[in-house]
Every structure is written in C-alpha cells, then in structure tokens.
Amino acid sequence: MKQLDTKLMHPAEQIRVVISRIYRSGMTTTSGGNISIRDENGDIWITPGSVDKGSLTARDIVCVRADGAVVGPHKPSSEYPFHKAIYEIRPHATAIIHAHPPALVSFSITKQIPNTNIIPQAKNICGTIGFAPYDVPGSENLGRKIASEFRQHAEYSAVIMENHGVVLCGEDLMDAYQRFETLEFCARTLINARILGEPTCLTDAQIEQHERSLPVDFPVFMNASCPPDERAIRADIVAIVRRACDQGLMISSYGTVSVRWRDHDFLITPPGVPRWDIELRHIVQVKHGMVEAGKVPSRSVALHQAIYRSNPRIHAIILTQPPHLMGFCTSGTKFNVRTIPESWILLKDVPTVRFGMQYENTQHIVDALKNVPAVLLANDSVVVTGDSLLQAFDRLEVAEFSAKSLIMAHSIGSLSPISDEEVEDLRVAFHVE
Numbered sequence: 001m002k003q004l005d006t007k008l009m010h011p012a013e014q015i016r017v018v019i020s021r022i023y024r025s026g027m028t029t030t031s032g033g034n035i036s037i038r039d040e041n042g043d044i045w046i047t048p049g050s051v052d053k054g055s056l057t058a059r060d061i062v063c064v065r066a067d068g069a070v071v072g073p074h075k076p077s078s079e080y081p082f083h084k085a086i087y088e089i090r091p092h093a094t095a096i097i098h099a100h101p102p103a104l105v106s107f108s109i110t111k112q113i114p115n116t117n118i119i120p121q122a123k124n125i126c127g128t129i130g131f132a133p134y135d136v137p138g139s140e141n142l143g144r145k146i147a148s149e150f151r152q153h154a155e156y157s158a159v160i161m162e163n164h165g166v167v168l169c170g171e172d173l174m175d176a177y178q179r180f181e182t183l184e185f186c187a188r189t190l191i192n193a194r195i196l197g198e199p200t201c202l203t204d205a206q207i208e209q210h211e212r213s214l215p216v217d218f219p220v221f222m223n224a225s226c227p228p229d230e231r232a233i234r235a236d237i238v239a240i241v242r243r244a245c246d247q248g249l250m251i252s253s254y255g256t257v258s259v260r261w262r263d264h265d266f267l268i269t270p271p272g273v274p275r276w277d278i279e280l281r282h283i284v285q286v287k288h289g290m291v292e293a294g295k296v297p298s299r300s301v302a303l304h305q306a307i308y309r310s311n312p313r314i315h316a317i318i319l320t321q322p323p324h325l326m327g328f329c330t331s332g333t334k335f336n337v338r339t340i341p342e343s344w345i346l347l348k349d350v351p352t353v354r355f356g357m358q359y360e361n362t363q364h365i366v367d368a369l370k371n372v373p374a375v376l377l378a379n380d381s382v383v384v385t386g387d388s389l390l391q392a393f394d395r396l397e398v399a400e401f402s403a404k405s406l407i408m409a410h411s412i413g414s415l416s417p418i419s420d421e422e423v424e425d426l427r428v429a430f431h432v433e
Contacts, residue, residue: 010058012059012061013058015035015036015037015045015046015047015056015061015173016056016057016058016061018035018097018174018177019033019047019053019056020054021177022035022177022180023054024054024246025248026101026102026248027099027101027180027181027184028100028101029053030052030054032099032100032165033053033097033099033165034046034047034077034098034099035047035097037173038093038094039094041066042066043063043064043066044063044064044080044087045062045063045064046063046064046077046080047060047061047062048060048061048062048072048073048076048077049074049075049077049078050074062076062077064076064084078137078138079098079137079138081138081142081143082098082143082147082167084143085146086146086150086167088147089150089151092171093170093171094171094173095169095170095171095173095175095176096167096168096170097167097168098165098167099166099180100164100165100166101165101184103187104166104183104184105165106187106191108160108162108163108164108165108166109162111131112160113129113160114129114186114187114190116129116183117201117203117207118186118189118190118193118201118202118330118379119186119189119254119321119379119380120202120207120210120211120379121253121254122182122183122186123204125182125253126157126179126183126186127155127179128153128155129159129160129183130149130150130156130158130160131149132145132146132149132159132160132161132167133162134162146159146161157176158180158183166180168180174277178252178253181253182251182252185251185326188323189323189326189327190330192323192324192326192327192331192407193326193328193331193333195411196327196406196407196410197332198331198332199331200330200331200332202355209356210356210359213356213360214299215301215302218290218297218301219291220292220293220294221287221288221290222293224285224292224293226285230261233259233261234267234283235280236259237257237258237267237269237389238279240257240390241255241269244275244318244320244393245276247397249400250320250321251321252275252276252277253274254275254320255318255319255321256268256269256304256318256320257316257389258298258301259315259317259389260308260314260316261285264305265286265287266304266308267286268286268301268304269282269284269297269298270282270283270295270297271296271297271299284296289305300319303319303358303362303365303383304317304319306362306363306366307365307385310370311369311370314385314386315386315389316385316386316387316391316392317384317385318383318384318389318393319381319384320382320396321381321382322400322403324407325376325382325403328352328376328403328406329377330378330379332352332378335350335352335402336415336417337350337399338417339402339405339406339417341426342398343399343401343402344418344423345430345432346394346395346398347372347395347398347399347402349372350372351368351375351376352375352378353368353376353377355379355380357377358377358380365383369383373385373386373392374395374396374399382399384396
C-alpha cells in the first residue's frame with residue numbers, strides 16, 4: 001500500500017485508496033458511503049453514486065467543477081449537496097468522509113454521541129462531536145442541517161447524523177480518515193465495554209497529564225548503520241504493522257511495534273505516521289539508549305527499552321488497541337483467558353494495570369512481563385511480547401479472538417472457565433512456566 005502523499009497523489013487516486021480501506025475494514029457497504037476532496041481550483045472530486053465501492057478505480061471518481069460542470073463517466077454521489085454545503089462553511093477543509101460504520105450507526109439510531117475520553121489520543125484526533133437531526137438522504141434539507149452544525153460550532157470536525165451515519169471533514173484526506181477510523185474505534189470500544197459492564201472514561205485532567213508525562217526529548221546518535229540483519233527487521237516490522245491493520249488489530253492513529261536487534265538495541269515504529277502507510281524509512285533505530293538522528297520514536301519507547309533491558313527472552317513487543325480487548329481495558333472487567341486451552345497456553349493469566357502506570361511506574365509493567373507475555377493497560381492499550389515478532393503477533397491475535405469470544409458469550413450464558421486443576425494439567429502437558 002502506497003503512502004498517502006497528498007502533494008503527489010492525484011485526488012481521484014487518494015479517494016480510491018481510502019474508500020478501498022474503508023470497504024475492506026467493514027466500515028461501509030457496496031453502495032454506502034462517499035468521499036470527496038476539494039482541490040486548489042475549487043473543484044470537488046467525489047465518489048460516484050450507485051457504483052460498487054469494493055471495486056472503484058481512479059477513473060470512476062467524478063469531478064464537479066467550481067462552475068457546476070460534471071466531468072466523469074458517472075453521476076456524483078447523491079450526497080454531493082451536503083459535501084458542497086460543508087465546504088462552503090469550512091474554507092480550510094479539503095476532504096470529507098461520510099459512511100455508515102456499524103458502531104457509529106448504533107450511536108446515530110439511539111441519538112447518542114461517543115465519549116472520546118475513553119482513550120487518550122481519541123479526544124485530540126476527533127475533537128468535539130456534533131449531532132444533526134434526520135432528513136431525507138441526498139436532500140438539500142439534510143445538507144442545510146449538517147452545514148448548520150458545522151456553522152454553529154467551529155470546533156466540530158465530525159457530526160453524527162441521526163438514523164444515518166457520520167460525516168467528518170479534515171485539512172486533507174488522511175486527517176479526515178484518521179478521525180473517521182478513530183471515532184468508529186471509540187464507538188466499538190464503548191459498545192464492547194457496555195456489554196461487559198460500565199465504560200470508564202478518562203477525565204480531561206487525566207488525558208492532559210498523560211500527554212505531559214510521555215517523553216519527547218531523546219539523546220541521538222549520528223550515522224546510523226543499516227546492515228542486512230537490521231534491514232530485514234525493518235521489513236518484518238512494516239509487514240506486521242500492515243497485517244495488523246488488515247486484521248483490525250491496529251488503527252491508523254495508534255499502534256507501536258518494536259523488535260530487538262542486538263543486545264539491548266532495537267528498532268521501533270514512529271508516531272505521527274498513519275499505521276497503514278508505515279514504510280522502511282520510517283522505522284527508528286534505538287542504539288545504546290540513543291535514537292537515530294533525524295527521527296522520532298514511538299512515545300512508548302522508554303517502556304520498550306525497559307522491557308528489553310529487564311527481559312532478555314523478549315525479542316518483540318506490540319502495543320496496540322484491538323476493539324474487543326479494549327472493551328476489557330475500559331470496563332474494569334477481568335479478562336479471563338481460561339476459555340479454551342490455546343488461549344491460556346499462549347497467554348497465561350493476563351493482568352490489567354491502572355491507567356498511568358506506563359509512565360508513573362514502568363517497572364511494574366516490566367516485572368509483570370517476566371511472568372506473563374501480555375498486560376492490559378487500562379484505558380490505553382494492550383502490550384504483547386514474544387521471543388519473535390511472529391510469536392508476539394500470534395499472541396495478539398489469540399488475545400483479541402479470546403476477548404471477542406468472551407464478549408459474545410455474554411449474550412448467551414454464563415462463562416464456564418477452565419478450572420485451576422485443568423490449568424495445572426495444561427501447565428504440565430505443554431511445559432508452561
């Protein structure tokens with residue numbers, strides 16, 4: 001997947017890439033949703049109406065000129081009126097996404113707005129969310145109602161549409177896409193937490209403290225060398241990040257992967273680059289506690305460094321936010337992996353540590369990972385480790401599958417976990433320490 005460089009990629013190609021991601025991620029249907037970009041000439045490029053979203057090409061994208069002329073093989077989306085109305089209200093917006101992702105539709109049909117304080121980064125990415133009353137799709141009235149929300153509230157970049165879906169705008173298409181994906185992730189997390197118990201959201205003060213506590217300055221070293229074994233690790237990291245995105249285990253706005261290189265040196269993903277678009281050149285080398293000059297490592301780099309220094313058997317770390325595991329991270333419900341033998345054998349009993357521990361007392365997490373391969377960080381993420389990157393990813397998949405099974409089980413009956421005696425049998429049979 002190419003990186004979305006808005007300065008180099010044609011608007012039609014940008015739209016094709018993003019609508020494909022949205023469709024493959026299960027956040028729109030064959031006929032649903034639309035995307036537009038307003039270029040520097042004032043022309044609006046938009047997905048066509050009644051054309052399969054799963055097979056759109058750049059040639060299918062329609063251009064509506066500033067003078068109203070339509071260029072392309074199809075009619076523009078029927079929702080073009082509200083795209084045009086939003087652009088008239090927001091002169092700095094150059095991209096709009098509208099779709100019907102399942103979790104956000106659930107909020108729209110119950111007249112609710114997701115609380116983005118459920119995880120730290122979501123509030124900053126999504127901002128304050130508006131709510132527009134229902135009207136006929138594609139109508140001028142619907143456009144006026146949505147535009148009214150954006151006009152009355154200058155801080156809004158996202159609006160829930162009653163009994164319809166969501167519409168978001170951005171400074172560019174990737175800005176709008178990250179907001180869209182993150183907001184749907186928040187909605188899924190809240191629903192999963194509600195199934196398990198009661199969601200616990202963070203206060204604004206907790207989020208602000210979190211932002212202040214994460215490291216931003218790192219000692220650097222010059223002239224990083226990239227021998228073949230180092231370059232192979234970069235390729236492995238890029239491949240596993242994209243695989244995690246494809247599997248719904250990572251979203252574009254969050255997720256860190258690192259792999260030990262030599263001794264305590266390791267390679268790690270950076271912040272600020274959409275996870276779908278990570279490339280070899282983005283990966284950051286950390287050597288002797290210093291960072292490759294000219295690059296910025298993940299803000300969780302200090303935690304990764306502490307884990308590698310204290311746990312010589314750990315060679316890979318994945319820190320991410322899968323939606324079902326995050327239901328446990330945000331509800332206070334115990335994540336009981338004693339569901340099927342594979343889950344306990346690969347994960348053992350996964351603890352949860354309170355929010356803020358990742359910067360207040362890193363050693364607590366480091367010590368926990370000496371005994372178990374994974375830890376849940378409340379209202380933050382899951383940390384999964386392995387003696388290889390593939391093993392860490394396998395454990396992540398098993399953990400998320402287990403979390404999904406537990407959430408689904410809530411609707412059909414009481415959990416019947418594997419007993420202590422049966423766990424001991426597994427420990428002996430599979431040589432689990």
